[in-house]
Amino acid sequence: MTRDGKIIPVEVKSKNGRTVSMNGFIKKYDPPYALKFVSGNIGIDGKKVTLPLYMAIFL
Secondary structure (H helix, E strand, C coil), X not given: CEECCEECCEEECCCCCCCHHXXXXXXXXXXXXXXXXXXXXXXXXXXXXXXXXXXXXXX
């Protein structure tokens, strides 16, 4: 996904767990934020925003 010419990483997980590839991307490219979709609740951890799977429709 892109926003204002910047790449926003998006990762979809079957459950709320580790995001090794996304963490590496954030460290290397320093995006403004990153989206993680899980079958769980909303949360924010640094630049990672965790959202329930059903909210992907609003991208």
